[in-house]
Amino acid sequence: MNIGDVARRSGLPAKTIRYYEDIGLIRPQRSENGYRSFREQDLHKLAFLGRARALGFTIEDCRTLVALYEDEGRESAQVKHIAMEHLRQIEDKIAQLQSMRSTLNTLVHACAGDNRPDCPILEDLAQTSPEARSAEKQS
Amino acid sequence: MNIGDVARRSGLPAKTIRYYEDIGLIRPQRSENGYRSFREQDLHKLAFLGRARALGFTIEDCRTLVALYEDEGRESAQVKHIAMEHLRQIEDKIAQLQSMRSTLNTLVHACAGDNRPDCPILEDLAQTSPEARSAEKQS
DNA sequence: ACTTGACCCTCCAGTGACTGGAAGCCCCAT
DNA sequence: ATGGGGCTTCCAGTCACTGGAGGGTCAAGT
Structure with missing residues (x-):
């Protein structure tokens, strides 16, 4: 998948996807012609990021949430802590x-x-x- | 008045006051030593700005509001329009x-x-x- | 006279999360 | 070969400050 396809399917602008690679949130492979080549798992992660961002989580929160999502040994308390803190800030x-x-x-x-x-x-x-x-x- | 006094009396950080001069919101005079020299009317304007900012108006809105405030020939509809638009955005x-x-x-x-x-x-x-x-x- | 400390100055860089645009390569269809 | 769309990188701008470096000024105390 090229970036255009991923943009359409994830709902995120291509610019944003490139930016997410820049800051290390995703690491798509590259084709021989230098184009980014996305796998289904990249798309899934971008969709995850899109939803977390839509809930107002900061990029740093997103980074942590993705890491927890991928960590089988996580404790749900860690996730809940982030969400509660974010909720508190939204309420403020x-x-x-x-x-x-x-x-x-x-x-x-x-x-x-x-x-x-x-x-x-x-x-x-x-x-x-x-x-x-x-x-x-x-x- | 030096910037420190104005900062205390207006509640705005000195950095912010310098910034407001930078972007042309205020034009304090200068003493011989190069220090900014604020008059009461500068302080008044800064307090005005501080309150407008506290209500969430953008800097550009503030610029317009100050201009309207100083314009004896203003129409209150102009002010109300800005405030209503801002209110709408806050509600969104x-x-x-x-x-x-x-x-x-x-x-x-x-x-x-x-x-x-x-x-x-x-x-x-x-x-x-x-x-x-x-x-x-x-x- | 000297020092200390509180002020003040300018200029530069960074914040968060993108977004716009320039300049240029790639690929496919006509 | 030409055109158009898509892709690339890099740089600059957004908003409203904020932090810090590096240095000048002033008043009080010794």
Whole structure:
């Protein structure tokens, strides 16, 4: 299989696949003409990587997950630890974004959005002291 | 005011303030010794930037917001448009993260996390077809 | 006068995970 | 032989900083 086929079948851009080889995540063989030659197991690994990335795991997490996947002597606790830590970070990120959303939502609703210059959004951003900012309601 | 004072009062790292000058967000004056010399209005602008960044606006959005803030002839619709677009992107991101959280949560709960190698997390990542993946429940 | 330490300066490189583009080879069909 | 699509490498750019090297400045203490 050439890189184009693998890209189609894995859903990953060819560029990304080359990048994954660059950083040592995969090691496809080479044909005589210098083209990368992928086996089914390479495709499988790329699909694995694609799904792990889609779940937001970092490349380094992916590296570890692949290694664990290939390690018959792994302990599921190792995998679970990575997943839980990642889950925690996602939850932190969600909370942070929800806080932004809440504030933005309030501000957007307070702004007339017409042709006049008066704008509560800019007024909020221009507040000189943090404690002077208006209380935010949950969106 | 030197950069250290401004950093303390604005809450932004000195490095970030220098960076903001680099990209033309601020234009502090210079003392004879070459040190940046900040006026109150620079500090005010940096605080504005800090709050806009804390709400997740991109640097380019910040540039526009500052320009609008300083433009007496602005229309609040322009500000509102930027904020609403940003809000939409935040909501997209939240939805994406919530979907990840849901899947991860299911997987984490399904994994024993002991010293045995069997791991539903890895099994899920290794699924060969997307439609073969188990249905996910809301976390 | 000298030293110390806290500041300040610039410039360069690195982060994460790609993505775009240039320049050029390979292969097959017309 | 020409064209088009696919493949190759390498370099640069993305975003918003952040770290560090190497060096100048300033005020206080000895």
